[in-house]
Amino acid sequence: MNAYNELKARGFAYQETDAEKIAALLDSEKIAFYVGFDPTGSSLHVGHLLPIMAMRLLQRCGHKPIVLVGGATGQIGDPSGKLTARPILTKEEVAHNVDCLRGQLARFIAVDRAVFVNNADWFADVKYLDFLREIGNKFSINKMLAQESVKMRLESGLSFLEFNYSILQAYDFYVLNRDYHCKMQFGGQDQWGNMVSGVDLVRRMSQNEVFCMTFPLLLDSNGMKFGKTAGGNNVWLDVERTPVFDYYQFWRNCDDAQLGKLLAFFTTLPMAEVERLSAQTDSGINRAKEILAYEATSLAHGEAAARDAYLAAGSKFGFADPAGKIVTSSAIARIDIAAAAQSDVPTVEVERVKFSGEGLRLTSLFAEIGLTKSASEARRLVEGGGAYCNDERVGDFNRVITEADFRDGALLLKAGKKNMRKVVLK
């Protein structure tokens, strides 16, 4: 498999410094490349997934990923694509987040064949004067001011701290080239300016020619950043924040118009199949979405979890292609949907005592298990006709739940038709 052609075909390449040279480089050599992540949160979400998938692809072609966690730059905040400054994290928060991210990336790439670096390691001891002397004359303010990301922020104001971000990122590239022979950087399209600065700096410092490539920005049909749903929240890779079932549902509910792109980016199915699947119509398109959801979930959470989510969703909403008419190389084809009855929606345990005596108000229960943010929201949900208890619409927001409402020790609650939790007694 040719890495460059594959990246191109799947739509990963948005901008690149030199297409021909990059193609030749990736074809003829096993290179080290890097992708940076800002440790601004303790979990990745699907918005981070695009570079991760690209990294996976490159690694499978024999190239070596360097995962740079921006322990140092994360303390500053990248102005690119942001309208306002980010809050500054403490060193402890950054350290904690770095640990979490490392764990999550392990699901997608072979960690033992990747290098993890933290730029705090080389920035921690940098002395300001030394740094200025070493690289200060390699940067032109005029050039930096011309950068799109900087121009944008000039309107609303930009601190010197943030202005320096691209210098630091460029320096990262230089260090990685020097110490790890890193020859390429990948990143989101909002990183273009910073990445090009890095390419420049490496050439000026060491006369080495290095390259970079950006990925397209994924937007949903409203032009909003991709990866938010279910309450406007991010779809997290952390199962504590986003249960596997919900993760599966996120992909299952994607826009028709996005399907082809999503299959290309977030599954490992061959492009020929991706094209065939995304050309489906009617019930076929729903099968294609099941395949997308299954494959994406399988990558993030493992085959067993993906299978359970698929069966649970299918038993609630029906299967798109029960007869298996649509051919796919996905492992989903081998799942026996007769097993669907056994599988389950996300389940929450609640103490039995809460339901004894007077019982627990339904609205409070909704809030407690996280189906709504508060009891008041649950109340509004009931008033709007969107609350269901054991598949019956709830009409009275004063409804109280007692043990008698449980069937076989379980109670199914739904906020709308698609968000559901099963409550079991503890």
Next chain:
RNA sequence: GGUGGGAUUCCCGAGUGGCCAAAGGGGGCAGACUGUAAAUCUGCUAGCUUCGCUUUCGGUGGUUCGAAUCCACCUCCCACCA
């Protein structure tokens, strides 16, 4: 350093003494319609023990029967000038 302007609910942004839990838009949620899609239409969008109560309009204190709105001080931001 000087002068002027500003800080409002998730975001943008109205509101300049009671009719303000606060217009409008965005975003989000739900309902209807559908294919668990999109588009469209409708309702909702601070919390609670909900015909009522509590907290919210940068912070603290004050004036007033009553303050997001007036006064004082403080913090932070922006613009122009130097």
